[in-house]
Amino acid sequence: MVRTACVNVYHYFLQILLRREKTWWNDACVVVTEDVPSGLVVDANVHARRLGVRRGMRFAAALSLAPFLRAGVVPPEEKKSADRTVIGALYTMTPEIEPCDFTPGVFWLDVGGINLMFSSPEAWAEKCRESVANAGFRCRVALGSTRVATYIAAQTSRDVTIFLSRDHETATVDAAPIAVLPVEPRVRERLTALGIRTVSAFCALPSGGVRMRFGEKTAAVYSFLAGDRDVPIKSYEPERETRYETGCAFV
Numbered sequence: 737m738v739r740t741a742c743v744n745v746y747h748y749f750l751q752i753l754l755r756r757e758k759t760w761w762n763d764a765c766v767v768v769t770e771d772v773p774s775g776l777v778v779d780a781n782v783h784a785r786r787l788g789v790r791r792g793m794r795f796a797a798a799l800s801l802a803p804f805l806r807a808g809v810v811p812p813e814e815k816k817s818a819d820r821t822v823i824g825a826l827y828t829m830t831p832e833i834e835p836c837d838f839t840p841g842v843f844w845l846d847v848g849g850i851n852l853m854f855s856s857p858e859a860w861a862e863k864c865r866e867s868v869a870n871a872g873f874r875c876r877v878a879l880g881s882t883r884v885a886t887y888i889a890a891q892t893s894r895d896v897t898i899f900l901s902r903d904h905e906t907a908t909v910d911a912a913p914i915a916v917l918p919v920e921p922r923v924r925e926r927l928t929a930l931g932i933r934t935v936s937a938f939c940a941l942p943s944g945g946v947r948m949r950f951g952e953k954t955a956a957v958y959s960f961l962a963g964d965r966d967v968p969i970k971s972y973e974p975e976r977e978t979r980y981e982t983g984c985a986f987v
Contacts, residue, residue: 742886748841
């Protein structure tokens with residue numbers, strides 16, 4: 737049953753920033769696309785969120801809510817360096833690793849042979865979290881049979897999830913709230929206004945209509961969720977490093 741793992745280094749850009757700015761941990765802080773008033777908030781820590789700061793907000797608006805807000809930009813080179821660090825840690829667990837194209841900080845791993853090396857999937861997952869933590873990052877891990885289910889679980893659950901059946905995976909995916917979807921805030925707001933509140937309701941939309949109404953990025957997420965859930969893991973190649981887009985909402 738267990739053959740795919742999803743590792744989610746949650747709040748990825750925020751973790752990258754706080755590895756650099758180690759004195760900011762107890763302050764309200766955000767990652768922004770640009771350190772100017774018109775820049776967009778890519779992510780916000782819990783202290784900033786408690787003050788009302790949200791992703792997608794203009795930096796100027798965030799400062800009006802939190803005047804002492806600390807902010808930093810994560811340049812592409814720093815993100816690539818973090819990718820290499822995390823992937824290096826994951827290589828100690830399996831050589832078959834594929835970074836997610838649309839959510840930075842998410843990685844799929846082929847774990848079909850873990851029963852030969854570990855006493856249980858839970859033992860593998862805890863060792864994986866320990867390896868990533870030793871590299872300086874915190875993560876969540878989900879193990880199951882499909883990319884989609886493990887992705888959703890690694891976004892929504894705490895620490896470790898182990899799927900024991902396909903029915904469990906299907907139920908988890910269908911019931912997941914649209915808040916887990918890596919789409920822009922404005923798209924999420926429009927979906928909510930249309931009464932679309934779960935992943936199953938989102939997947940029930942006509943594919944052509946999704947592209948027309950919400951754009952290519954949202955259509956790519958739709959294709960991932962509604963497509964073949966048994967796609968094998970593609971091994972990571974350095975030249976395939978994912979591109980960080982300024983203003984990317986997929987965090």
